[in-house]
Amino acid sequence: MPENEKEQEEKAWARRAHLSLLLAYPLLFVLLIKGVAFPFVISMLVSMFFPIYIWIAKGGKSELVKAHAQEATFLQAFMALLGFAAGQLWGGSGVTDNILATFSYFGLSLYHLGSVITGSIKASYKKFFNYPLSIFRFFRSRRKDKEEEERILKKVDAHTAKMYKEVMANGEKQLSEIRDISKKIVDPGIKRKVEEITGLIEQIFENFKQDPADIKMSRQFLSYYLDTTMKILRQYNNLSQQKVVSKELTESLQKVDRLLDSLKEAFEKHYAKLLSNDIMDLDTEITVMEKTMKMEGM
Numbered sequence: 001m002p003e004n005e006k007e008q009e010e011k012a013w014a015r016r017a018h019l020s021l022l023l024a025y026p027l028l029f030v031l032l033i034k035g036v037a038f039p040f041v042i043s044m045l046v047s048m049f050f051p052i053y054i055w056i057a058k059g060g061k062s063e064l065v066k067a068h069a070q071e072a073t074f075l076q077a078f079m080a081l082l083g084f085a086a087g088q089l090w091g092g093s094g095v096t097d098n099i100l101a102t103f104s105y106f107g108l109s110l111y112h113l114g115s116v117i118t119g120s121i122k123a124s125y126k127k128f129f130n131y132p133l134s135i136f137r138f139f140r141s142r143r144k145d146k147e148e149e150e151r152i153l154k155k156v157d158a159h160t161a162k163m164y165k166e167v168m169a170n171g172e173k174q175l176s177e178i179r180d181i182s183k184k185i186v187d188p189g190i191k192r193k194v195e196e197i198t199g200l201i202e203q204i205f206e207n208f209k210q211d212p213a214d215i216k217m218s219r220q221f222l223s224y225y226l227d228t229t230m231k232i233l234r235q236y237n238n239l240s241q242q243k244v245v246s247k248e249l250t251e252s253l254q255k256v257d258r259l260l261d262s263l264k265e266a267f268e269k270h271y272a273k274l275l276s277n278d279i280m281d282l283d284t285e286i287t288v289m290e291k292t293m294k295m296e297g298m
Contacts, residue, residue: 007126013058014068014123018116020050021072025109040083040105044112048076068123074134075119079112152212164215167222168208174226175201181233190236193260197229200267207274214274221270225263232259 024047031039051072059066086108090101115131122129152164175198182194204222208215236256242249 010062010064011123011126013054013062013065014126015120017051017054017065017069017072018119018123020054021047021076021112021116023047023050024076024112038084038087040108041080041087044076044080044083048073048080051076064123064126064128067128068119071119071129071131071134075112075115075131078131078133079108082108152209155212160213160216163219164208164212167215167219168205171201171205171222171226174230175205178226178229178233181230181237184237185233186240190257190260193257193264194233197260197264197267200264200271201226204267204271204274207271211274218270218274225266225270229263232256232263 024043027046028039028043031042036042051069055066055069055073059069083105086101086104090098090104119129119131178194178198178201182191182198185191185194204218208218236253239249239252239256
């Protein structure tokens with residue numbers, strides 16, 4: 001099959017995964033006429049089998065079709081759950097309950113129709129799409145990350161690959177902790193500097209994905225500088241929470257401000273050297289930072 005025809009067919013099946021959900025409404029109409037209990041829930045669950053069929057029958061040949069069929073399946077299950085919840089909340093026989101139930105199901109139907117239309121449009125443009133709260137987003141993200149890591153590690157030997165995994169795992173954890181500490185910082189100037197530092201760290205990590213061999217000359221640098229960044233920020237938070245403002249406290253906060261500038265400069269230099277493949281003298285770099293911290297009394 002020509003590439004263009006294959007692409008068109010792919011988009012068509014991805015679209016059908018969403019549009020098939022509209023079959024829930026004729027079924028809902030029939031169930032309402034017959035007075036069947038939980039008509040909204042049943043119609044959503046029954047029509048869920050159409051995207052499941054597309055997922056099984058066509059998803060194996062196309063990631064796009066598979067992804068859209070999964071999202072459509074999730075939407076129906078989610079709508080059935082919401083419909084059941086609405087039935088439990090407004091399941092009384094009173095006039096108020098009936099009015100609230102009617103508005104609830106009407107609102108759910110509008111949301112459902114809007115979601116189906118959005119999903120269909122995304123499929124038509126061959127774009128991947130996730131409904132809010134979709135569990136499939138998590139699984140696809142993990143699979144994509146694993147595939148990306150495998151692709152990266154093919155470029156290096158086993159020892160470097162092991163080092164890459166360790167450095168990236170520890171680095172991401174420390175970066176997350178730095179962000180958490182940063183959330184407690186009130187001073188906008190300090191917060192901006194921390195954001196600039198975390199941005200540089202992210203750029204360094206991104207560079208590793210392009211050139212994983214750079215891990216070897218960055219391992220010691222990151223081990224020291226990430227720990228140092230966390231130490232300085234923790235100390236800043238402790239100092240900034242002091243209720244009594246003294247001259248010594250003000251001076252200590254100013255020292256942290258200057259140290260953040262030194263940290264930012266160190267990360268900038270390291271990133272620049274990675275880009276130019278300049279093997280640096282790490283011991284010298286770390287010694288300079290240690291002397292700077294001692295001078296500041298940290």
